[in-house]
Amino acid sequence: MFNYTSVSDACIKCGKCIPVCTIHQVHPDETTSPRGFIDLLGAHERGELEVDKTARDIFESCFLCTACTEVCPNDLPTDMVIEEVRKEIADKYGIAWYKRLFFFLLRHRKIMDIASKLGYVFRTCALQDNEKYGGMTPRFRLPIIKKDRLLPSMASVSVLNSYPENLSHGGEGRVAIFIGCLANYNYTGIGHALVKILKALEIDVFFAKEQKCCAAPAYFTGDFATVETLAKKNIAYFESFIDEVDAIIVPEATCSAMIKHDWEVFFRNRGMYDWAERAKRLNKKIFMATEWLANHTCLPDLLEARGVKKDLLVTYHDPCHARKVQGIYKEPRALIGKSYRFTEMSDPNRCCGFGGVTMQTEKFHLAEAAGKPKAAMIDATGADVVAAECSACRMQLSDALHRNESRAVFKNPIELIADALEEA
CATH class of the missing domain: 1.20.1050 (Glutathione S-transferase Yfyf (Class Pi); Chain A, domain 2)
Structure with a gap:
């Protein structure tokens, strides 16, 4: 078992993690907070807490957004210890069949290619296109999936199969x-x-x-x-x-x-x-x-020289794994700002609420709750487009915008930059 006690003992219970915690924002309970997670894991290692179904439910409620690690004065790796205990949970209770199937496909690219192709061919049997938000909605109730939920679109050919090596x-x-x-x-x-x-x-x-x-x-x-x-x-x-x-x-x-x-x-x-x-x-x-x-090409100069300034108003959402984990947030804004009108939302660093496979399936009600305030935040900017360099954020925010009937649509900054170069 992983050494959780060292992390638990190092927590000074200051509570700085509480206000920024995504799950605590939508489910304000001490147990479902970084401080609560760490305390429970310490008790688990001391033999005072069995990882039963109740504890499992708690540990699977973390969005792994890393917001807590960003503000923790002791730099405690709360996300990492949650990932470790989820391994124990998977070993003890197993992994749901649809997740095991999904991970099997991820391990076998050629089979995934075939499955994706079949999904594209037969997609309209169960799904209908939503052109505005760039996704698909179920025609009827599907297992694990809400009928009104926006799902990712499907392509006839994958990117890797679209080009020579x-x-x-x-x-x-x-x-x-x-x-x-x-x-x-x-x-x-x-x-x-x-x-x-x-x-x-x-x-x-x-x-x-x-x-x-x-x-x-x-x-x-x-x-x-x-x-x-x-x-x-x-x-x-x-x-x-x-x-x-x-x-x-x-x-x-x-x-x-x-x-x-x-x-x-x-x-x-x-x-x-x-x-x-x-x-x-x-x-x-x-x-x-x-x-x-x-930082390593002449693209900023090229965009500057072409003098492109499109009428679209763009705002940027910081993916947790970009800003919090890698410290990347200036570069996409700088490139977008060369070609578009740009505005900041009130809290671009707030997690969108994607949270991973479990959060998008069994616990989608939590993901939905986390997405609503983010969609409202985007709407408040009056932006035509919200950009983020993350397809997980895209999946989550596109659904939130769709549910909110928002004006804004989602685009990766790479797509925005390519559009600007094409129109120059």
């Missing part, structure tokens, strides 16, 4: 793209937009065809066997080409944070120090897309 754009550099599962199969406009940007910059592209899922969905659910399998395969694959590219760029905050932060933490906590070091060595060449484009 190498794209020559002029040789001003060469980057690999790690696309992320939602962007690869659902929100494919992100990948196509990224290719357009790199073409405009004359930067060659290596589509890393053998890439696997980053394993974030499995990690947040407690399926550590899947995490180990996917992380090791990705690390070994990245090492095979890392010296041949300037960077591996990731247009997804959650994937980027998983690769750059959580892989190393996962392996260190398992005592696999060699794999932890291998993961760490890759980090110097792995970047979120806007981070790399803003």
